[in-house]
Amino acid sequence: MSDDFETPFIPVPIRSIGGRDFTVRKSELADFGALVQMYKSFEPKGVAQGLPPRELRRIAHWLARLHDKARALMAVEGERVVAHAILCPISEASVEYTIFIHQDFRRQGVGTALSRLAVEWARQAGFAELYISTELSNKAALGLYQKMGFRITSSLDNECEMKLLVIPAWQADTRAA
Ligand SMILES: CC(C)(COP(=O)(O)OP(=O)(O)OC[C@H]1O[C@@H](n2cnc3c(N)ncnc32)[C@H](O)[C@@H]1OP(=O)(O)O)[C@@H](O)C(=O)NCCC(=O)NCCS
Numbered sequence: 574m575s576d577d578f579e580t581p582f583i584p585v586p587i588r589s590i591g592g593r594d595f596t597v598r599k600s601e602l603a604d605f606g607a608l609v610q611m612y613k614s615f616e617p618k619g620v621a622q623g624l625p626p627r628e629l630r631r632i633a634h635w636l637a638r639l640h641d642k643a644r645a646l647m648a649v650e651g652e653r654v655v656a657h658a659i660l661c662p663i664s665e666a667s668v669e670y671t672i673f674i675h676q677d678f679r680r681q682g683v684g685t686a687l688s689r690l691a692v693e694w695a696r697q698a699g700f701a702e703l704y705i706s707t708e709l710s711n712k713a714a715l716g717l718y719q720k721m722g723f724r725i726t727s728s729l730d731n732e733c734e735m736k737l738l739v740i741p742a743w744q745a746d747t748r749a750a
Pocket of ligand 1: 620621671672673674675678679680681682683684685686706707708711712713714715716717718720
């Protein structure tokens with residue numbers, strides 16, 4: 574992973590449409606257990622190209638790999654993780670995005686708020702493009718991503734790729750100077 578992606582993230586309070594308060598912060602190694610708990614009760618499993626995994630052992634393995642190769646933000650309510658937004662660098666300019674909201678907190682605007690913060694964090698880290706791979710049948714994901722400005726760039730059978738171009742912070746700084 575690019576060393577550049579050590580961009581700090583200052584915790585941000587967000588409020589759901591129903592008026593519940595959460596904090597969005599960077600996911601750290603110490604959050605591993607709380608993340609496992611979120612995915613243990615997450616439904617439906619396997620909704621996003623087999624993720625999250627069904628078995629606890631595989632959930633732990635997947636999260637450990639993510640810790641090595643990706644960066645993530647989480648929305649938390651007290652000690653409980655309710656949402657997880659993952660940014661996995663593909664190249665210096667491009668990063669893959671995925672988001673999971675626990676079913677108890679969906680359709681409350683949490684996915685939108687968390688995605689806005691994740692896109693901005695990626696931009697600050699210097700990425701110029703966010704990439705998504707998802708299923709065309711996943712209407713909730715498509716709706717969220719399209720609302721965020723992602724556009725479908727290719728599709729095959731039930732799979733599609735979506736992209737969002739952003740102006741990386743370093744480029745915006747250069748222009749302003
Ligand atoms: C997709 C997901 C992240 C959306 O999160 P969310 O917090 O419920 O989303 P929001 O409440 O912010 O809604 C944002 C938009 O998503 C779309 N959307 C969300 N849920 C939807 C649903 N059940 N049906 C259709 N559209 C839906 C809508 O366009 C919505 O905009 P609107 O409220 O203005 O109509 C969530 O449903 C989820 O975690 N699903 C399971 C995991 C998953 O599929 N992740 C994507 C992997 S590629």
